[in-house]
Amino acid sequence: MSDAGFDEWLHAFAADEGYYVECENGHGHLPPRRVCPDCGSTEFAEEPLPETGTVAAVTTVHVPAPSFQADAPYDTVVAEFGAVRLTGVVDAEPGAVEIGDAVEPDVGASETTGDDVLVLRPL
Amino acid sequence: MTGVRVAGVGLTHFGSHPERTGRDLFAEAALNAREDAGVPLEDVEQLNVGNFAGSLLEGQGHTAPLLAEAAGLDCPATRYEEACASAGVAVREAVRTVRSGEADVVLAGGMERMTNNDTPETTEALAIAADELYEIRAGVTFPGAYALMATAYAEAFGVDEDTLKTDLANVASKNHDNALPNEYAQYQREISVEQALDAPPVAEPLGLFDCCPVTDGASAVVLVSEEYAAANELSADVAVVGTGQGTDRMALQDREYLARTPAADDAAAMAYDDAGIDAADVDLAEVHDCFTIAEVLAIESLGFYEPGEGLGAARRGETRADGDLPINLSGGLKAKGHPVGATGGSQIAEMTRLLRGDHPNSDAVADAEVGVTHNAGGTVASAVVHVLEVAE
Numbered sequence: 001m002s003d004a005g006f007d008e009w010l011h012a013f014a015a016d017e018g019y020y021v022e023c024e025n026g027h028g029h030l031p032p033r034r035v036c037p038d039c040g041s042t043e044f045a046e047e048p049l050p051e052t053g054t055v056a057a058v059t060t061v062h063v064p065a066p067s068f069q070a071d072a073p074y075d076t077v078v079a080e081f082g083a084v085r086l087t088g089v090v091d092a093e094p095g096a097v098e099i100g101d102a103v104e105p106d107v108g109a110s111e112t113t114g115d116d117v118l119v120l121r122p123l
Numbered sequence: 124m125t126g127v128r129v130a131g132v133g134l135t136h137f138g139s140h141p142e143r144t145g146r147d148l149f150a151e152a153a154l155n156a157r158e159d160a161g162v163p164l165e166d167v168e169q170l171n172v173g174n175f176a177g178s179l180l181e182g183q184g185h186t187a188p189l190l191a192e193a194a195g196l197d198c199p200a201t202r203y204e205e206a207c208a209s210a211g212v213a214v215r216e217a218v219r220t221v222r223s224g225e226a227d228v229v230l231a232g233g234m235e236r237m238t239n240n241d242t243p244e245t246t247e248a249l250a251i252a253a254d255e256l257y258e259i260r261a262g263v264t265f266p267g268a269y270a271l272m273a274t275a276y277a278e279a280f281g282v283d284e285d286t287l288k289t290d291l292a293n294v295a296s297k298n299h300d301n302a303l304p305n306e307y308a309q310y311q312r313e314i315s316v317e318q319a320l321d322a323p324p325v326a327e328p329l330g331l332f333d334c335c336p337v338t339d340g341a342s343a344v345v346l347v348s349e350e351y352a353a354a355n356e357l358s359a360d361v362a363v364v365g366t367g368q369g370t371d372r373m374a375l376q377d378r379e380y381l382a383r384t385p386a387a388d389d390a391a392a393m394a395y396d397d398a399g400i401d402a403a404d405v406d407l408a409e410v411h412d413c414f415t416i417a418e419v420l421a422i423e424s425l426g427f428y429e430p431g432e433g434l435g436a437a438r439r440g441e442t443r444a445d446g447d448l449p450i451n452l453s454g455g456l457k458a459k460g461h462p463v464g465a466t467g468g469s470q471i472a473e474m475t476r477l478l479r480g481d482h483p484n485s486d487a488v489a490d491a492e493v494g495v496t497h498n499a500g501g502t503v504a505s506a507v508v509h510v511l512e513v514a515e
Contacts, residue, residue, distance in 0.1 A: 006256045029377070030257060037372065057278070057381050059270035060327040061262060065247040068262045076262050078271055078376050085376035087261045095327075099278045110262075118261055 005032025010116060014107040018049035020084045028083025052123060053079035053086060055101045060094045070112040079103050079120055088120040097122050126349040127221045128359035128514065131160025132472035133232075137340040137460030138309040141239040145174070145181050146193040148341040149234040152465075153194035156230065156343035156472075161357060167345075168226035170200035171217045173209030173233030174464035179248040181236050190234065194343075204464075206252035207413060209233055210342060211467025211498030211507030215366045217346050218509075227351035232343030232468035245337050249463070252501040254374035266334055268375060268502045269414040270326035275381035276416065277328075280431035288328055291415035292319035293438040295332045295457055298412060301444055302454025304483035309338055309460030333415040338460030342468030344475070361475045365398025365510030367391060373504045384503035387424035391497070391508045395426075398493075398510035402426030405510075406491035407448065407477065409470040411499040412455040421497045422450060425508070444487040452477055452484040467498035467507060474511050 009031050012018055020028050023036035024043040035042055057078040064072040068089075075090035075097060090097050091108055101122055108119035133155025135148050149172065157164065170191045178184045187200035203213040210233030217231035237245055250259050253268060263271075277287045296316050302308035319332035352359040369389030372378050379385065395401055402425060410425070412418035423433040427448055436442045442450035453459045453473035456466060474494040476482035488494075491513075498507045 003256060057271040057275040057375075059267050059274060059329075060324070061264060061267045061270075062323070062327070063242070063246065063264065063266065063325045064262065065250050065259070065264055066243040067247065067259075069243065071262065074262060076267055076271070078275075078381065087258055087263060087374065087376045089262045099274060115260070 010107060010118060013105045013118070018105055019046045020049050021045070022047045022083065030084060050082045052102045052104050053081040053120070055079050055097055055099050055103060056085065058097055058099060067113050068110060071110060077103065077120055086118065086120065088118040091119040091121040124222050125224060127218050127363040128347050128349055128352045129344055129361045129363060129471065129475045129511070130162055130347045130352060130357050130359040131156045131158070131345040132475050133159055133343045134307045134469060134472050135341045137307055137338050137462060139238045140339040143236065143339060145177055145183060145234045145236040146189055148236060148339060149190045149232070149343070150193040152232055152341035152343040153230060156232070156345050160345035162228055162345050162347065164195055166228045167196050167230050168198050169217070169220060169229045170194070170196050170198060171203060171213035171229060171231040172200065173203050173213040173467060175204060175206055175209050175235060176248045176251065176463065177236070180240055180245070194230070196230065205505045206500035207411065207461070207463045208467055208498045208500035208505045208507050209464040212368070214344065214468055214471055214509065215368060215507050218363050218366045221346050221348050227348045229346050230343060231346060232341065233465040234341040235462035235464040236339050237337045237462060238339050242337070257374045257376065264326060266326040266329055266414065269416050270329045271375060272382060272420065272502065273328055273416040276419070279382045282434060284328060287434070288320060289316065290434045290438050291333055292316040294412065294415040294418050295319045297437045297443050298451050298455040298457040301452050301484060302458035305454050305459060308454045308458055309336055310454070310458045329414055329416070335413045335456040335461040338462040340460060340462035340465050342465040342472050344468055344471050360514050361478050362512050362514040363509055364512045365394040365400065367393025367397060367508045369393070369506045371504045373501070375502050383430055384420045384424045384499070384506065386503050387421060387497060387499060387506035387508065390506040391425050394508040394510050400493060400510060404493050405448070405495050406493050407452060407488045408450050408495040408497060409453055409474050410450055410455070410497040411466070412451060412457050413461055415457065417499065418450065418455065420503070421499070425495060425497055444484060449487055452482070452487060470496040470498055471509060471511070478511060478513050
């Protein structure tokens with residue numbers, strides 16, 4: 001089953017064409033969006049995401065959900081990419097990133113399920 | 124608008140009762156609440172019940188008629204689902220119904236059966252309170268989400284990792300101390316700060332003792348109009364005088380703040396305004412400490428501390444039973460337990476007992492008049508705050 005809006009957004013990272021959606025008043029969000037939760041605008045355009053982001057929060061997960069059982073332990077981070085933040089699994093050894101580090105997004109796969117996962121790779 | 128009194132409260136033991144069905148748990152809590160209230164079955168005009176993940180954890184949806192039947196009630200029944208704030212919302216809507224004059228007697232509460240599942244399945248079920256596309260698929264668990272908030276908090280307020288972990292361990296130790304005499308609590312045992320610090324990691328920087336347990340349990344409260352209480356000569360000396368609710372963006376990444384919980388700020392402001400009080404009037408609070416960092420964020424949102432100042436409150440003793448502002452005298456979610464869909468009702472039940480004087484920890488707040496409850500859903504995308512007062 002596909003998730004329209006999200007799947008295209010995720011797979012764009014594989015082609016180095018990551019994007020976010022911006023309303024006519026400059027509020028950045030992740031798709032799918034019909035209404036801007038900041039201002040109510042219904043006019044959106046795709047904008048290229050900055051190639052690198054900055055880690056704003058990080059945790060090393062030791063007790064995962066079943067869908068990440070074989071991946072644990074792993075780091076999950078929230079990283080700032082200009083007008084939006086992204087949450088992803090770090091493509092590196094646990095504990096390798098700190099707040100303030102630069103990361104770049106890509107599409108990876110869960111070791112447990114093989115499902116596509118947004119990964120953030122330290123530079 | 125009529126005033127609302129708490130006529131009676133009922134709880135099950137909070138703990139590991141994997142063999143007990145959700146319907147049996149709720150029936151016990153509802154029966155206890157009705158007996159405590161002295162309200163006959165036929166006077167109950169509405170049931171509001173919270174339940175979060177029964178569809179996954181017990182394979183049971185359409186919960187409200189089932190729980191009405193289990194409690195012996197023949198009245199309109201509705202399930203409220205707002206993740207861990209489900210019962211808080213159920214209570215809030217009951218308060219609004221009684222105030223509006225539509226009903227004189229509403230039974231509200233909640234239920235969750237959890238330990239009949241293995242930890243991985245429970246973790247997965249609880250994770251659905253997060254954003255499925257942008258968080259769950261990125262490996263975010265609930266301990267992980269609160270761990271992200273904890274690291275963002277430390278970064279925002281310049282706290283080093285040792286201080287962060289030690290101050291959070293003090294929250295856990297405090298709440299275990301408070302649960303010691305509470306007969307309903309899952310963990311009636313002390314843990315030291317050192318034990319908490321030495322516990323295995325769950326989602327760093329949070330360890331096992333930073334996390335509330337997985338719990339089976341139910342809660343119920345009987346809310347009545349002042350007129351009904353007077354006409355029936357009920358002993359109902361605790362009033363619900365304020366209710367508020369707030370909402371934030373679902374995913375952490377989409378929030379204005381990673382280290383603050385504005386939904387709870389909004390809920391508190393609404394409830395305080397409703398009650399005609401401010402934060403300085405509050406004598407004690409039961410807050411949603413699903414993780415130790417959550418208690419810190421709660422006491423800041425409730426206006427007891429400025430952002431960044433709440434972390435050390437337990438270590439400094441201010442929020443301990445003998446402090447100026449006791450927090451989670453029940454033991455909190457951390458030690459009393461967290462049957463997700465029951466917790467918001469349990470907080471009302473425990474606050475009522477604390478204010479009435481029949482809670483084992485009532486002596487710590489013998490002169491208290493105003494208590495606040497804070498119930499949060501997810502990473503506080505939902506928050507419900509209630510103000511309870513000893514009626515004159």
